[in-house]
Amino acid sequence: MATAVKAEEKLYRVALREALAEEMERDDTIFLIGEDIGKFGGAYRVTEGLLDRFGPQRVVDAPIAEEVIVGTAIGSAMLGLRPVVEMMTINFSLIAYDQIVNNAAKIRYMFGGEVKVPMVIRMPGGAGHQLSAQHSHSFEVLYGLIPGLLVVAPTTPEDAKGMLKSAIRSDNPVMFLESMSLYNTKGQVPEGDYTTPLGKAAVRRSGSDITIVGVSRMAVLANEAARQLEEEDIDAEVIDLRSIRPIDWPPIVESVRKTTRCAVVEEGWSTYGVTAEVAAGVQERCFDYLDAPVRRLGGAQVPMPYAMGLEKASIPTSEDIKRLVRSTLGKKPDV
Amino acid sequence: MATAVKAEEKLYRVALREALAEEMERDDTIFLIGEDIGKFGGAYRVTEGLLDRFGPQRVVDAPIAEEVIVGTAIGSAMLGLRPVVEMMTINFSLIAYDQIVNNAAKIRYMFGGEVKVPMVIRMPGGAGHQLSAQHSHSFEVLYGLIPGLLVVAPTTPEDAKGMLKSAIRSDNPVMFLESMSLYNTKGQVPEGDYTTPLGKAAVRRSGSDITIVGVSRMAVLANEAARQLEEEDIDAEVIDLRSIRPIDWPPIVESVRKTTRCAVVEEGWSTYGVTAEVAAGVQERCFDYLDAPVRRLGGAQVPMPYAMGLEKASIPTSEDIKRLVRSTLGKKPDV
Amino acid sequence: SDNQTVSAPVKPSPSSPPPTAPAINAKALELKKENRDFLLGMHREMQLIRRFEERAQEQYTKAKIGGYCHLNIGEEATVVGGILALKSNDWVFTSYREHGHAIARGVDPKAVMAELFGKETGTSHGRGGSMHLVDYSRRFMGGYGIVGGHLPLAVGGAWAVKYRKQPDVVFCMFGDGATNIGAFHESLNMAKVFDLPVVWFCVNNRYGMGTPVEKASAVADVYKKACAYDMESIQIDGMNLREVMLRTSEIVEKTRKDSVPRFIESLCYRFRGHSVVDPDKYRSEDDKVKWRKADPIVAFEHELETSGLADEEYFKNVRQKVDAEVKDIIQYADDSPDPNPNDLYKYTYAGEWDDRPELRAESV
Amino acid sequence: SDNQTVSAPVKPSPSSPPPTAPAINAKALELKKENRDFLLGMHREMQLIRRFEERAQEQYTKAKIGGYCHLNIGEEATVVGGILALKSNDWVFTSYREHGHAIARGVDPKAVMAELFGKETGTSHGRGGSMHLVDYSRRFMGGYGIVGGHLPLAVGGAWAVKYRKQPDVVFCMFGDGATNIGAFHESLNMAKVFDLPVVWFCVNNRYGMGTPVEKASAVADVYKKACAYDMESIQIDGMNLREVMLRTSEIVEKTRKDSVPRFIESLCYRFRGHSVVDPDKYRSEDDKVKWRKADPIVAFEHELETSGLADEEYFKNVRQKVDAEVKDIIQYADDSPDPNPNDLYKYTYAGEWDDRPELRAESV
Ligand SMILES: Cc1ncc(C[n+]2csc(CCOP(=O)(O)OP(=O)(O)O)c2C)c(N)n1
Ligand SMILES: Cc1ncc(C[n+]2csc(CCOP(=O)(O)OP(=O)(O)O)c2C)c(N)n1
């Protein structure tokens, strides 16, 4: 990673906006398309101000029609543009799922390499705002599954900016998974033009007792949990998965071989979730080193309920992660 | 399972047809809807003859419009009918994915149990017919992931009939995953009215050295491989997963605790595939019994290529399963 | 605390129900003495919805309500006129902007507010919230959050009605923005191909979030889209209660008779932002002022007044009564128990599959 | 064997290309001497496609071709007239029934047949097969297998053209069945809202698999659907080569000029089943006979003959030449190498991500 010298505290949302603006300045084949990203400023205000700056040709307010929004991006990418789609939330991407899977991901292969599809789909996911069943899910695994896609989930403002730049510069369709709950978080963002590579996990904290692998926002919570676990004399290593396709195995394997224990956590449903692949892959690669089974934690396996109490009970917390860690260490889950 | 006394050899496709016809005779709230299932007789001839028998009200040729086909089924189920959708192949279900996930699976929960959605979506998946990138995938995991759905994949004519009856009688949305390559296979089908429960795996072969868990058609190949492995003095137990959601853990756990080794195989992509969940779940439940990591095998992680040679190289064979078994046993994969 | 939670719904004591329509025709809607009760009943219904929504906004600010919360303020004539034109055996499918829709359909407003509060006594037992109200007993088949996603369900509803040869009509309501999505097209086509008894009712409030209808739709007069399905289609003044009711009723009854789908576009305007947190910067002040002058409640009150059926004194009295009623409604919602966290998995499945341990996540 | 496989495509020696259109107008298409070369060129093109398809069917029976295989037999006037009306800078997106489309666009028929044979020398290097032909150099942007799924891509193509202010038109071809799916609606609407230079060309061959257009579409005259997008739309006789070409060209040139999307419905009929394995039991013999009488090649030959531009002797000669050419084409496909199995993962990604081990499945 080409980290520039100086850095400034910025919001995750602002880091994303900077990446978009800087890339658009650099390359005029890039345009943004989505619902209410222009005049309205974006449902989560990531694109605020960009319409004024780049005009309606490059910041496009589209009808509510996710299939054709994604299709427009694909078709224009095939002809040489570099579209960046904002899907208002990942929940609506299900409507465009056929376009993403059967077109974006497959076109290059099924045409024997004769065309490419350089495009990015940005979309926030996650729960915690009482948006209930149709607006609160994570769904990372739907994209992780698909050959032809690259899938990332940055968790810091620095990564948000650096990885979005890499995604835009990639010649492949990249699913760029943001988290609603991270938009308002702050972090150091290096100045100047830098990129953060796709396809790489990040060790956020080193430790010797256990490896916690976190997906998207859960990597942030895992870090919190790990800090708190110090008090219990538990020294956890935390890995932010960051790249969902491909999974960056070397740092995970190295870590687990060192710590001999592994816990994996995601906000989405863990059965058939991202954590299933991580757990399966870790035991395959580290079997002889493991002192306990790889344990998983995900959101409650229900359509997200609206009532605050039920919703809270559905989303993993740092307390839940601590319990998961303790039990992976063979301790009582509750202290 | 209420197996009747007599049994007859029948095609998988015929067993399905019988289930549909018998259930439709029994309950006139059941109707079939899909593309070309009536006059054309069904792309895979499962529904052949049913239009003549039950008329166009109950065997409905719909426009090519997967979203509204599924939506029609859901809405009519909410009002008390029992629709059975034929999706021509699972590949087209991606267009209806939003309807299935955001409506069929969630309606009961998000309305606090005030309505139910008794419906079945039948759809064949799998490769092997040179149908290339947009028509050859398996996608079981897309449905396995979703709370609110039941997901099954029968592999024998007996199960096809018995499980389809159970699916139709269930008050839940059931994803009934058939396999293109199994339609022409034969097997004993009990006479009379019987049902095979949803949610249950089946031990197809008992053995002591290793447990092979197969998903859909791969359970059939696993059986073949196991038979051939006898020659190598390998005694494999074969479990047909049958139920993808929920997974029926008890027989799998019992088996692996006995054999101490486990290999899992599916036709779809194994990264984030069904096999990921099975491998993750087995190591969680059987860690202290396992003598080797749970190993997985799936299709090549590419959009399915057309050329016969490439396609063959993309689909697991019984030879591949044998190699997987050998390496899970710590032997050289090739003999 | 545990005694604050119950798993069985507490049925509220019924609020005053919406007025029942007599045979709806031009005569029954004339501004005449003999129609007074019914006309005033509808007026009261609009006021109830208006007040309900105003106070919902306030309760949102107080964090009693969470999530998204989309109000019907400004759309009362469209909502009340449209829904009261239906018979009790008709079925309603609608979008997430549906508090008023539910109330007009006779769903208890207490249960509606309790749902907004996320309480066990809510229409959906606190699982759905503002966007997912339901009441099977009123054939109110739900509010849905995926734009256009419920239109296919309405086709299914109409399918079931026709299949069983029942004399019901399915009434499907959606916004102007929803007419640009694929499900709209598939649904209208399917309905016509099979001649299903469904009336498509577009609440054209001119905007889908921040996007005006003419920037999102190739035809700004949404009713014209029905031409592609050879479907009878009308455009009505959605700020005029009596027009909405009369013309909706005519269309609904035609469809009841011949089981041919039809389309209505009701032109109106939302007086608030897209949802309660929307600062609403994308619409001009001029536009807002112009539309506010056409306030459907004020307009109807004016009609009632000039025809001598009611006066300002009466209207004031209604406002007070409605205000008191909504206070009660809020009190009820506030007093109602939260869902029991132990019931988190309940309702995921029906029948034997509900709440089964093998369908939960891995426990830690 | 290994020397039967190469990873680099073997470029075929070019077959005789389709005729280049002069300025297309009524005059240039008159059955007159001065137009003879061009007219006979088009005739030859139709014959080539016919023969290509007949032999493709035969090769399927011999298992040289696998998968689904959808033929253009009967649609030659629609295909040749439509595609030859385009300029070389225009872009074509089409469906899985596209062998003739590709050939008419100037894609080498050898590469087309090689693709059907799954050979490395195929247009898509054997990865795509019959449904996924492509040739970027001809701006032939592909055949697609999900019904209606490529219409959104055509919008994107037109988007790029307009974005770069280029004088190109995107030509998007699809079947009657595809007009009932959501993507159709979203695409036409989006194209009109943004005034994109795309011409929608519906090959209405009256059936989507076994379903006649009137059983699947609320309007059987598909061109009428464009009314919902306020889009100019025409219906043409798709069995009449000169009409197809002239009227398509008029529409395409209008769109080139004003960047406003337009719609064409070309009425025709497929003489074979939906795909080569379809027993085709759902269409009446009467219907088939009636349409066969309108065979577009026979009809055009009749025109040429009565106007004295060619005679049966000439036609026979063309058939022989074309037959020989297709023999060569098949020979070429047969002789071509299979893709190298070691290249299985190649093309999954572009650039640095292609063929990387971490993007393969677990190895056993
Ligand atoms: C498929 C989908 N895309 C986007 C959204 C986000 N969204 C919620 S409401 C809305 C605007 C809908 O406008 P309209 O249909 O006119 O209804 P109104 O809100 O005006 O009543 C949008 C874009 C959504 N819920 N579903
Ligand atoms: C979304 C989708 N649903 C179903 C199919 C299966 N299918 C392939 S072709 C076809 C008929 C299409 O008819 P039409 O659009 O008229 O084109 P034609 O085959 O007549 O050229 C169907 C249903 C598909 N490929 N894609």
Ligand SMILES: [Mg+2]
């Ligand atoms: Mg609106």
Ligand SMILES: [Mg+2]
């Ligand atoms: Mg057709």
